[in-house]
Each structure stands twice: as structure tokens, then as C-alpha cells.
Amino acid sequence: MKIKNKGFWIAAFTMPCMVLFALVYAAPIVTVLYTSLCDYTTFSPPAFTGMKNFASIFGDQDFLVSIKNTLIWVLLQSVFHVTLGLVMALVLRRKPKGWKIVRTAYMIPNIIPTAATGVMFTLLLNPTFGIVKPFLEKIGIEVSQTPNLFGNSKYAFWTVTATWILYAGFNTIIFLAEMGAIDKEIYEAARVDGASPWQLDRFITLPLMRNIFGTCVTLASVAMVSQFDIIYMTTKGGPGNTTLNLPIYLYKAATLENNYGKANAVGTVQIAVGLALVLLIQRLFREKKEDAR
Amino acid sequence: MKRLFAAVLAGAMVMGMAACSSSETGEKASGSSGSDGSAQTEDSGKVVLNVINYHVGTDYAAEYYSYLFEEFQKTEEGKNVEFNFEEIPTTDAYNQKIKLLISSGDLPDIVFNGGNNITELAAKSGKVADLTQYFEEDPEWKGLFDDTSLEFNTVDGKIYGVPVSKEISYIYYNKELFQKAGIEAPEVAYETWDDFFKACDALKKEGITPVGMDTADMGWLTNLWMSALIGTNGEAGSEWMNTMYPDDFNTPEVEEAAKTIQTMFKEYTTDDAVGGKYDPMATHFFNGEIAMIPNGPWMIPDFSQTEKAPEGFYDKVGIMLMPGKGMEMVPTPGDMVGASGDEEKIKAAVAFLKFETSPENQIKALEMTGLQPVSNDLEIPGELTESDPLMAEVLKIQNEAAVTYGQNQAYWYQNTIDTFSTELPELAYGNITPEEFCKKLTESAAKNQE
Numbered sequence: 140m141k142i143k144n145k146g147f148w149i150a151a152f153t154m155p156c157m158v159l160f161a162l163v164y165a166a167p168i169v170t171v172l173y174t175s176l177c178d179y180t181t182f183s184p185p186a187f188t189g190m191k192n193f194a195s196i197f198g199d200q201d202f203l204v205s206i207k208n209t210l211i212w213v214l215l216q217s218v219f220h221v222t223l224g225l226v227m228a229l230v231l232r233r234k235p236k237g238w239k240i241v242r243t244a245y246m247i248p249n250i251i252p253t254a255a256t257g258v259m260f261t262l263l264l265n266p267t268f269g270i271v272k273p274f275l276e277k278i279g280i281e282v283s284q285t286p287n288l289f290g291n292s293k294y295a296f297w298t299v300t301a302t303w304i305l306y307a308g309f310n311t312i313i314f315l316a317e318m319g320a321i322d323k324e325i326y327e328a329a330r331v332d333g334a335s336p337w338q339l340d341r342f343i344t345l346p347l348m349r350n351i352f353g354t355c356v357t358l359a360s361v362a363m364v365s366q367f368d369i370i371y372m373t374t375k376g377g378p379g380n381t382t383l384n385l386p387i388y389l390y391k392a393a394t395l396e397n398n399y400g401k402a403n404a405v406g407t408v409q410i411a412v413g414l415a416l417v418l419l420i421q422r423l424f425r426e427k428k429e430d431a432r
Numbered sequence: 433m434k435r436l437f438a439a440v441l442a443g444a445m446v447m448g449m450a451a452c453s454s455s456e457t458g459e460k461a462s463g464s465s466g467s468d469g470s471a472q473t474e475d476s477g478k479v480v481l482n483v484i485n486y487h488v489g490t491d492y493a494a495e496y497y498s499y500l501f502e503e504f505q506k507t508e509e510g511k512n513v514e515f516n517f518e519e520i521p522t523t524d525a526y527n528q529k530i531k532l533l534i535s536s537g538d539l540p541d542i543v544f545n546g547g548n549n550i551t552e553l554a555a556k557s558g559k560v561a562d563l564t565q566y567f568e569e570d571p572e573w574k575g576l577f578d579d580t581s582l583e584f585n586t587v588d589g590k591i592y593g594v595p596v597s598k599e600i601s602y603i604y605y606n607k608e609l610f611q612k613a614g615i616e617a618p619e620v621a622y623e624t625w626d627d628f629f630k631a632c633d634a635l636k637k638e639g640i641t642p643v644g645m646d647t648a649d650m651g652w653l654t655n656l657w658m659s660a661l662i663g664t665n666g667e668a669g670s671e672w673m674n675t676m677y678p679d680d681f682n683t684p685e686v687e688e689a690a691k692t693i694q695t696m697f698k699e700y701t702t703d704d705a706v707g708g709k710y711d712p713m714a715t716h717f718f719n720g721e722i723a724m725i726p727n728g729p730w731m732i733p734d735f736s737q738t739e740k741a742p743e744g745f746y747d748k749v750g751i752m753l754m755p756g757k758g759m760e761m762v763p764t765p766g767d768m769v770g771a772s773g774d775e776e777k778i779k780a781a782v783a784f785l786k787f788e789t790s791p792e793n794q795i796k797a798l799e800m801t802g803l804q805p806v807s808n809d810l811e812i813p814g815e816l817t818e819s820d821p822l823m824a825e826v827l828k829i830q831n832e833a834a835v836t837y838g839q840n841q842a843y844w845y846q847n848t849i850d851t852f853s854t855e856l857p858e859l860a861y862g863n864i865t866p867e868e869f870c871k872k873l874t875e876s877a878a879k880n881q882e
Contacts, residue, residue: 181531181534181535181553181557182553182556182557195882261707265704265708265712266703266704267702267703267704267712268704284703285703287703287704287706287707287857289707290647290704290706290707290708290857290860290861291706291707291857291861292857292858292861292863293861374707375648375850375853375854376854377853377854377855377857377858378647378706378707378854378855378856378857378858378861378863379854379855379857379858379863379864380854391847391850394528394531394846395846395847395850396846396847396879396880397531397535397553397846398879398882399535401882
């Protein structure tokens with residue numbers, strides 16, 4: 140069906156969201172952008188100082204580490220986490236025995252508050268009374284000291300990563316919904332032509348998942364740019380700066396140094412990183428879409 | 433057009449999500465007050481005081497403060513006062529809220545001090561009342577406080593805080609474990625740190641973990657050990673540990689203390705000390721899994737609470753000062769009065785603080801919460817020796833202290849305390865040297881001068 144004035148209708152339907160965004164977010168964002176250029180602490184109202192805050196943060200090794208960690212987590216989340224969600228969806232779509240239980244169980248980590256997940260992991264991995272010591276003993280590994288997975292910087296980054304990277308239930312549900320929308324006749328036609336289940340996935344399902352894959356990658360990346368609670372609950376960015384990311388760095392600048400100008404400079408960088416990622420991912424998947432034509 | 437529209441939508445999405453964390457700052461800049469700063473004298477003639485109270489629920493002083501508010505309203509000064517409470521459980525949440533209100537909002541009429549030293553922050557914001565004249569008008573009340581306690585609550589020559597207690601800490605030890613290791617605890621303190629570590633070796637030889645330490649949540653226990661190591665290291669150490677907002681941590685005394693702390697993590701504490709919080713360490717002590725833990729008198733009530741410690745644990749606990757007869761002793765940051773501009777409310781709030789710090793209520797606080805009286809020459813009731821011998825011992829042993837010093841949560845910059853907590857694991861595992869550890873603290877303190 141041909142719709143007249145399509146652009147008008149798109150604008151009309153998205154307008155409430157855009158107005159809401161402008162009201163709720165635009166003003167704080169403008170404040171963040173402006174005060175990032177100011178000397179602004181608990182003691183002093185904002186006073187314009189130019190790029191001083193940016194020079195300060197980019198000269199701080201901890202800030203550079205927090206950017207590096209944020210980007211590594213974005214990459215891991217976009218690639219590994221989303222792919223895991225897709226693989227789970229492909230498996231569950233075949234409805235193997237017990238698939239409903241698995242689907243439900245796989246969603247459980249997504250409905251547990253992240254603060255509770257953080258506490259749970261710190262207790263589970265406690266070197267004295269957690270599961271690490273008995274596990275190592277069970278598999279016959281003798282160590283003089285039980286590895287302190289959150290406490291030792293050798294393991295902390297990957298331990299914190301493990302608290303969320305495997306739980307891709309949200310992505311699985313999105314992929315399953317998209318797979319359910321694929322016309323069954325396409326599969327039937329392919330089966331008639333003698334396609335194997337692997338070939339059905341390889342040549343029909345996966346190509347049709349490209350758009351939703353892009354959406355999942357965008358959501359996963361942006362979520363990682365603002366990941367805060369579980370890191371705060373488990374390591375607070377430590378040991379040292381091993382698990383420091385942009386939101387934790389921002390939080391510390393605001394609440395421990397009482398330096399709101401500096402914190403807002405970090406916020407500005409965070410917004411810029413997030414925007415750049417979204418545009419990059421959009422471009423990446425648009426090109427792929429064009430390739431497919 | 434389509435591309436532009438998509439880009440705007442994408443921008444909206446990322447800003448929405450990124451602003452989730454950046455709003456922390458925005459909130460600080462524009463958050464509203466939880467209390468009404470306007471005059472609230474009711475038609476009935478009662479003065480309504482807004483109070484944000486964190487002494488609620490399971491807080492160690494919840495019962496005591498409930499008693500205080502109730503009893504105050506029975507006094508001549510308090511009979512026309514009503515309280516409008518906002519309850520916030522946990523000191524962390526409370527401190528965040530107060531800092532938010534200092535930054536952008538109105539403070540309540542009575543501003544409890546939640547442990548963090550926010551006196552200067554509050555005073556400089558102009559949102560708390562100058563109490564100097566109230567002290568001058570009532571010499572008897574002023575006489576309850578020593579100069580150190582008042583100086584600690586003075587900013588630019590004006591008194592803003594009313595100190596309600598003194599903070600002291602020392603070592604609790606498990607008599608049974610000492611006996612098992614065949615060592616006798618000193619009556620007051622080990623003469624030197626060497627003697628202390630000899631005792632630790634003896635305990636270790638018997639398979640007993642000597643000391644409790646931690647790193648998370650500001651590393652309270654390790655902070656007490658570290659403060660003691662610095663504070664008892666000669667005159668220079670004592671002076672450094674009594675300095676407000678130190679900014680040079682690369683001094684011989686601090687580096688030496690960091691080195692000893694590194695050894696203590698490696699040799700004398702539990703596996704979960706690194707990354708661990710205070711609570712599990714306290715549980716180790718209650719369960720007889722560690723022999724010594726540093727802490728203050730507020731821990732004493734826990735020894736006889738069967739939901740925390742085994743039956744009869746109270747009798748197994750002994751007290752000693754830090755080696756060299758050292759004891760952490762700091763005046764507490766005091767409670768303050770919001771500068772509401774309403775004289776009636778300020779007077780009523782001051783009257784409450786006078787009631788809170790009356791000699792009778794200081795004793796009541798000691799009995800109910802373990803908080804040490806801020807006044808030096810209070811008469812301690814004789815029955816305390818019978819009802820709470822450990823508390824009586826605390827009162828006795830503190831007079832034996834040869835050296836007193838502060839501790840980091842009272843004297844250091846907040847971000848430096850955080851750096852201490854996050855860098856301790858690196859020090860413990862030898863990923864950084866004691867000198868590097870101290871350098872990181874120095875760098876962290878320097879950020880406050882930016």
C-alpha cells in the first residue's frame with residue numbers, strides 16, 4: 140500500500156518521543172556540555188575555563204585506562220555476547236527436548252537485579268568460603284593460595300566480564316522473535332530443494348538476521364558505555380584501575396573529588412563515544428545491507 | 433532526510449542511555465531538597481524541625497536516637513518542638529544525600545554527621561549555621577568539649593559542628609586462641625611492633641590466622657593497622673597521622689607502614705582479606721578464625737549478640753592498645769544546624785544538640801551504643817564494670833595510651849581514601865611496591881588541588 144506524505148507521518152508519530160527526549164534529556168545534556176568547560180566544584184559555581192577539564196582528564200592515566208576498558212567491553216559485548224545470543228536462539232528455534240526450560244532458565248540472569256548479581260558473585264567467588272577452593276580441590280588442582288578472582292588484578296577484569304558476558308537471554312529473545320517472523324514458505328521451498336538444517340540456517344536464517352543483529356549490537360554497545368552498577372558492586376573499578384570504566388571514573392570525579400566540571404567533561408566524552416559507536420555500527424550494518432542487495 | 437532522521441534518532445538513543453550515568457552529575461547540579469527550608473512554625477506554636485535520620489532500622493544507634501528524640505520533647509526546651517523525619521538507612525546513602533543537598537538544595541534543620549568529614553564542605557556552602565555565639569552564650573556547655581574537639585569542627589574561626597563523641601580504636605584479641613598458641617597477651621600493649629609480630633608468628637605456628645584485614649569499602653580494618661603503624665613511628669609519624677588532609681604520602685614513615693601492611697597481607701591474614709569487606713572479617717573474628725581485629729568500642733555490643741557471635745563469645749575477648757601503647761583517637765565531625773534563616777528553628781535545633789551532648793546523654797550513648805563520651809571528665813557509673821566489663825576496660829585502658837593519632841577516614845581527602853582502598857590489593861599481591869603505593873596516594877591527594 141502506498142502511503143501519501145510518508146515523511147509527515149513518520150515525523151508525526153516520532154514527535155512525542157522526540158519532544159519527551161528534548162524535555163527530559165536535552166536540558167541536562169546542554170548543562171553537561173557547558174559545565175564540562177567550567178571550573179565547577181561543590182565550593183564554586185560554574186566559571187568558564189575552556190578546555191582545562193579535558194586537558195586534566197586526558198592527562199590522567201586512570202582516565203585513559205577507563206576509556207580502554209570501556210572500549211574492550213563494548214567490543215566483547217558486541218561480538219561475543221550478541222553472537223552467543225544468536226547461537227542460543229538458533230539452537231532453541233529447533234525446539235530440542237527441554238527447550239522451554241532452557242529458554243526460561245537462560246532469561247533468569249536478566250531478571251535478577253544487577254546489584255544482587257554483583258553480591259552473589261562476590262560471595263560465590265570468595266577465596267575463603269566461595270566455590271573456587273572446593274572446585275579446584277575437586278578437579279585435583281592444588282594451590283598454595285586460592286585465587287582471589289575479584290581481588291587480584293590478574294583476574295579481576297575477566298571475572299567482572301564473566302558476570303554479564305554469558306547471559307545473553309535478552310538478545311536470544313529478540314533473535315527468536317525475529318526468526319519467528321520469517322516466512323515458513325521460504326524454508327519449505329529450500330527443504331524441497333534438498334537443503335540441510337545447517338544450510339537453512341546458513342543461507343536463510345542468518346542473512347535475514349542482519350538487521351536485528353545490528354540493533355542488538357547497538358543496544359549492547361550503548362549499554363556497555365554506561366555500565367556501572369555491577370562494577371560498582373564488585374570492584375568499584377579496582378584493584379588499582381583494572382576494572383575502571385568511564386561511568387565509574389565519572390562517579391568518582393563527582394562524588395569523591397567533588398569536581399563536577401571534571402565529571403561532566405567525562406560525561407561529554409562518554410556521550411561522544413556512545414554517539415560515535417552508534418553511528419559506526421549503523422554504517423557498518425547499512426553497508427552490509429547494501430552488499431546483500 | 434531519511435539519513436538525517438536516522439542519525440537524530442540514534443543520537444537520541446545513545447544520549448538517553450549515556451545520560452543514565454552522566455545524570456549522576458546533572459543530578460548533583462540540579463537536585464532538589466528533600467526538606468522544606470521554609471519556616472514551619474505551626475499554628476499551634478510548635479516549631480517543626482526537619483531531620484534526615486540514618487539511625488534507623490538495624491543501625492547500631494537507632495534505639496538511642498529514638499530515645500533522644502522522644503526524651504527531648506519532654507524537656508522544657510523541646511516541648512514545643514516537633515520533628516519531621518526523613519529516614520535514610522545506611523550512612524553511605526545518607527552521606528550522598530547530604531552532599532547532594534550541600535551542592536544544590538536546602539539542608540535539614542539538624543544535620544547529623546554521617547562519619548565523613550563534611551563540616552568544611554557544609555560550612556563553605558553557607559548552608560549550615562555558625563554556632564559560635566551559642567557556645568559563647570553558654571560557657572557550661574562549651575566547657576563539655578576540649579579544644580581539640582572544637583577546633584576539629586571549626587572552619588575559618590567559626591564553630592559549625594557540635595561533637596557528640598570521640599572515636600577511639602585499639603585491638604580486640606581472642607583470649608582462647610592466644611592461650612592455644614601458648615602466648616600471653618600484654619596487659620596494655622606490646623612494647624614494639626617486633627614483639628607484636630613475634631606473637632603473630634606464634635599464632636601462625638599453631639595454624640591460627642593472626643589478624644583481620646580488608647580492602648573493600650574503604651578498607652576500614654587495614655586503615656586502622658596502617659594508621660597505627662604510622663602514628664606510632666616516632667614524632668614524625670605521630671605528627672603526620674594527626675595532620676588534616678595530608679598531601680605527601682612519600683614520607684619514610686608512610687612508606688615503611690605500607691611495606692609492613694604488604695607483609696601483613698602476605699603472611700598474617702585470611703585469603704579473603706584482599707577484596708574483602710569489614711563484615712566477613714568481623715565474622716571471622718566472632719567465629720574464632722582470626723586472633724586479632726582492630727576496632728572501636730561500638731563493636732562491643734556485637735560480641736554478646738547471638739545472631740552475630742556464638743554464645744559466650746563476649747567472655748573470650750580481650751583488649752589491648754596498638755604496639756607502643758598507641759591508640760587512634762579523633763574528635764568526631766560534629767552534628768550541625770541548617771542555616772534555615774528562621775531563628776526559632778535554629779534555636780530549637782541548638783537546644784536539641786545541647787540535649788544530645790548533655791553529660792547524662794553522653795553516658796546513655798556509651799551504655800546503649802558504645803559511643804565514647806566527648807567530654808573528658810564525666811563520671812562513669814560504677815555498675816558499668818558489672819554490666820559491661822569490656823566497656824569499662826576500654827574506658828580504663830585509653831588512659832594508658834602513650835601516643836594518640838588520627839585515621840584516614842577522618843583526616844584524608846575522600847578520593848585518597850578511595851585510592852587507598854582500590855590500590856591495597858595491588859600492594860598486597862606485590863603488583864606495586866610500597867613506594868609506588870604511596871605515590872598513587874600522593875597523586876590522588878593532588879587531584880583535590882586541581
